[in-house]
Amino acid sequence: MTTWIGCPDSNFHKGRPFGLRPEAVVVHIIDGSFVAGESVFRDPTTHKSAHYAISRSGESHQFVDEKDTAFHAGIVVNPTWALLKPGVNPNFYTIGIEHEGRPDDVWPEAQLSASATLIGQIGARWGIPLDDSHVIRHRQIRASKTCPGNWLQISELLQRVPTTLAPSAATAASPSAASPVAASGALPPASPVNAVSPITTQAPAGPGASTIIVVRTLKNVNLRLGAPNKEAQIVAVIPAQSVLVVSRFDIGERVDGNAYWYADRNGNYLWAGATDAPDPTVLAA
Ligand SMILES: [Zn+2]
Structure with a gap:
């Protein structure tokens, strides 16, 4: 269950340019409290946002529609993510999820399972394969950050995705799946x-x-x-x-x-x- 919060126009872009669509989920840590993270996204001068934030108790708040571009992973520094598109801002084709806590915190089970459920729903909505190429740590885009911290393994999240939500390998690889960009590697023609x-x-x-x-x-x-x-x-x-x-x-x-x-x-x-x-x-x- 996610509560819609929203954020000021200056903290996100309406839509995603060039027909780009979500192809991956970026996992973040707030490095602070749920309330502190929310105050950053609600402040029109920060130019920062994420689509979602998950509290340590498993509460889920949404700030940006998945169809829109949140400002959460736009700076690329020594990237290690294999699916990064050179020269294209990663914000345009990712969904960002923030998590309450500090980099060395152990994530509570309630937070892990709430995040995993959300990731499963996002994967099902957009035809995103749920593996460690498509659910990634922020620092795989920006190596100068520790985000999302030192404790979390992506496998900790993926193993908790409810099986009814995980798209099958066949669905994810099919050209007829909901995501033509991810499925075929080719962009549809535009006038x-x-x-x-x-x-x-x-x-x-x-x-x-x-x-x-x-x-x-x-x-x-x-x-x-x-x-x-x-x-x-x-x-x-x-x-x-x-x-x-x-x-x-x-x-x-x-x-x-x-x-x-x-x-x-x-x-x-x-x-x-x-x-x-x-x-x-x-x-x-
Ligand atoms: Zn981050």
């Missing part, structure tokens, strides 16, 4: 008009959100088909002052001294020099 998704929120400024690449076009800019250069066919013209979430960047043709180009999920490109973030390496730091 050129939707190739870069405009959003209406401002770029988040907090440290927890600093790797979300949100850019604003300073002038009309051509979206190029499949290659970061001016030889490539124009598939759309993005108007000046559009706010865009882009999935990654590449080095391409040098234009006016700038060789950075932003890519959408279909592999189409716009020149970074036409945006308010001409150097994406600053944003990705």
Whole structure:
């Protein structure tokens, strides 16, 4: 049983860009009390959130809808997670669950079983296989953190998932499963008009959100088909002052001294020099 709490607009993004959807669950520890964690997510200046938090007594609170992007694992430092998508903010394709406690705490059975039940429900909803490639520790994305602490083994959670909730291996691997991205590895085609998704929120400024690449076009800019250069066919013209979430960047043709180009999920490109973030390496730091 989960209680909906919600959080301010500045602490999450509505939706998930580029047709991305949840493909993994990231396990966190608050490093503090349930109340302390909640106050961070309810504070509009923190730019931090998680989809859920689980107390040591097994209480479950939800702050962000699973369809939306929570700011819980956006900084990538020496990642060890095999399924990480290079250049794509992990927040866009993960669900984050915080847990009350300190890194060295032993997790109570009530907390473990509540978390496992939730993970099982998430797996069933999104067709996420319940294994240690798809249910991961935060530090597998950000090695500079100990999160979720030193006690927890992912197996401690997985062995407690109710068997009625665990998707079978056949379901998880089937191309007809609910998750086309995870099942086939191929992204569905999108029309050129939707190739870069405009959003209406401002770029988040907090440290927890600093790797979300949100850019604003300073002038009309051509979206190029499949290659970061001016030889490539124009598939759309993005108007000046559009706010865009882009999935990654590449080095391409040098234009006016700038060789950075932003890519959408279909592999189409716009020149970074036409945006308010001409150097994406600053944003990705
Ligand atoms: Zn964490």
